Amino acid sequence: MTRSHRTVSIGLAAFACALLAGAFPVLAEHHEGVAAGPAVIQVVSTNVQGKNVYIPSTIVVEAGKPAALSVFNTTETPHGFSITGAGIEEVLIPGQEHPIELPALEPGSYPIYCQLHPAHRGGRLVVIDF
Numbered sequence: 762m763t764r765s766h767r768t769v770s771i772g773l774a775a776f777a778c779a780l781l782a783g784a785f786p787v788l789a790e791h792h793e794g795v796a797a798g799p800a801v802i803q804v805v806s807t808n809v810q811g812k813n814v815y816i817p818s819t820i821v822v823e824a825g826k827p828a829a830l831s832v833f834n835t836t837e838t839p840h841g842f843s844i845t846g847a848g849i850e851e852v853l854i855p856g857q858e859h860p861i862e863l864p865a866l867e868p869g870s871y872p873i874y875c876q877l878h879p880a881h882r883g884g885r886l887v888v889i890d891f
């Protein structure tokens with residue numbers, strides 16, 4: 762390794778350290794924000810190239826704590842939003858925001874599906890102990 766290569770490597774290491782030092786406070790702040798209160802989890806029921814889908818299709822919440830969803834239907838037809846085992850069965854009117862309160866749940870994996878269209882691609886609610 763020549764002297765100039767070494768200088769470049771040290772420079773990159775210092776740059777990486779500066780990036781990490783900058784990133785960690787952001788992560789810590791984000792974590793505190795999550796712990797401080799229930800953020801509303803935003804979901805859309807939408808159509809991607811002819812397929813009805815939920816985005817995100819996997820929702821993760823903490824076990825034993827209620828959580829708040831807000832589901833928006835971007836399409837021009839009503840869609841369903843049901844979560845087996847959580848007592849959720851909503852009809853999503855087009856162009857409207859639908860607040861949905863999730864109850865405190867046991868850890869597990871709960872299917873999310875559209876009760877109106879069997880072909881609507883489903884999702885999953887994952888409830889875990891953090």
Ligand SMILES: [Cu+2]
Nearest residue numbers: 840875878881
């Ligand atoms: Cu649907």
